[in-house]
Amino acid sequence: MAVFCQHCGARLPVNARFCSSCGAAISASRPMAGRPLIRPRVGRQIAGVCVALAQSNGWDVSTVRIVAVIGLIISSGLVGVAYVAAWIGIPEEAANLPGAYPPGI
Secondary structure, three states, rough: OOOEEOOOOOOOOOOEEEEOOOOOOOOOOOOOOOOOOOOOOOOOOOOOOOHHHHHOOOHHHHHHHHHHHHHHHOOOOOOHHHEEEEEEEOEEOOOOOOOOOOOOO
């Protein structure tokens, strides 16, 4: 079973107590079993919605993008509205800038 950080989505060892990427404490009672739905900063074309859906579900990014474009054409723009809603609703990956303070400081 893979475990991921609930804050930044980094893959962690099963017995990790803190995230090696962002330093957040890992809850022993509720480890996250799958990758969280977070829009990554790397690999996105427009807003990262297709990449987020593909990574969280283990799908191929190209397939998700093709289905999104075909759905946009067939639904006369309804998928575009859903895409914008997902853009607003899915949180963006935290920036790991050198020298930046950890969250909460």
